[in-house]
Amino acid sequence: MAGAEGGITAHMIANEMFKEKELKHITVNILAFDPVPGAMNYQKSKTQLNKNVKKIRRILLPK
Incomplete structure (x- = not known):
């Protein structure tokens, strides 16, 4: 679970995990609040x- 830039960091970590042979098989679920x-x-x-990302929920906050 992460918010704003932290939500994008979760995307980046999941993508880096997918590149690694030892981590590629791990299922990733992301809950991100207003990912920018x-x-x-x-x-x-x-x-x-x-x-590797099986579930993602993005909650967009009103501006």
């Missing part, structure tokens, strides 16, 4: 997920 990578910071590794 920050201004001018929309790299693919921060916004897209791999097959």
Whole structure:
């Protein structure tokens, strides 16, 4: 569970885990509150997920 930039950090950690042979098989579930990578910071590794993420819930907060 993470909020804002922490939610994007969870995406990044899941993606790094998928790259590692020893960690690739571990199922990842993410609960992120208002996940934002920050201004001018929309790299693919921060916004897209791999097959190891089985469940993700994004809760967007009203502006």
